[in-house]
Amino acid sequence: MQEEEIHAVLTRVLLAGRLPGGLKLGEHHLAEIFGVSRERVRKVLHRLGAERLLDMVRNRGAFTLAPDLREGHVVYEARRILESGMAAHLAANLTPAQIERLRRHVEAEAxxxxxxxxxxxxxxxxxxxxLLAELTGNPLVQRHAQELISRTLMLVKRYETSAGSACGCDEHRAIFRALAARERxxxxxxxxxxxxxxxxxxxxxxCEPVGPSVEDVVTEELARHQAGVVPLAEAG
Ligand SMILES: [Zn+2]
Known part of the structure; x- marks a missing residue:
């Protein structure tokens, strides 16, 4: 398997926040899962470290990010700055078809x-x-929103007070109504x-929640990748 593909699979695993924070990703272990050399895995891990999707710790290896609540505040603040800008932009620019797509999404949530x-x-x-980020049609906004949202998903998985308390359905509906009415x-x-x-x-x-193992999560994502389930646009 090529470096690019390994990178794509691991990026999806990390961005989905499916692994607990502070977990070591062993080169040897990953090399076995992907059926490639440790050198190839090491290159990919360094690249993911440079992209700030992993913590590379000197002489200790690669670890999943362990966001704490203080860092979380900074991430949420960044989301408020970026996503309120997205909301302003969308209120002025959404097409009727896009409004319809949003409406269906909010209904599916409910x-x-x-x-x-x-x-x-x-x-x-x-x-x-x-979806809101995508509807701006701006790839940079989309990329930054995706990174910030993924970081908060990791936080939500660790710190939410009760299952599913993350996003209020009524709050999404309020955002949707304002956008549909073009009230910036x-x-x-x-x-x-x-x-x-x-x-x-x-x-x-x-206490730390017990998360799934690296092997389970990576193997599952690898199987999706090999079955071609991943849409091309997301694969990179
Ligand atoms: Zn929300």
Missing amino acids: EALRCGDQATWQRLSAEFHY GKAVKAMTTHLSLVETRLRPTL
Whole structure:
């Protein structure tokens, strides 16, 4: 398997926040999973370190990022700055088709919540923010939003007070309504309030949650990659 492909698989694993923070990613272990040399894995890990998707610790190796709540505040602040700008831009520029797409998304979120489908609801509520970034049509905004959102997903997984308390469905609906009505000020306020509320729902936990193993998560993502499930646009 080529470096590019290994990089794509690991990037998806790390951005999805599916591994607990501070976990060591052993070169030897990954080399076995991918069926490649340790040198090839080492190159990819260094690249991921340079991209700030991993912590490279001298003489100790690669570790998943372990965001703490203080760092979390900085990340949420960055999200408020970026996403309130996105909301302002979208309120002025959304096409009727895009508004319709957003409406369907918010409805799907509400439906998943109504059915008690926690997993789908959590996925959709994170995707709401990815979708807004995508609708700006600006690849730089999209890339930065994706990085920030992924960082907060890691925080939510570690610190949320109760399962699924991350994004309020009504808050997403309020953002959507303001955007659909093209009310710029309201949309900015709804987004800022929402992200502040999400942040206040995080609480430090006393013990580390038990996460899935590196092997399980990487192997699963590798299988998706090989089955071609990953859309081309996301593969890089
Ligand atoms: Zn949200």
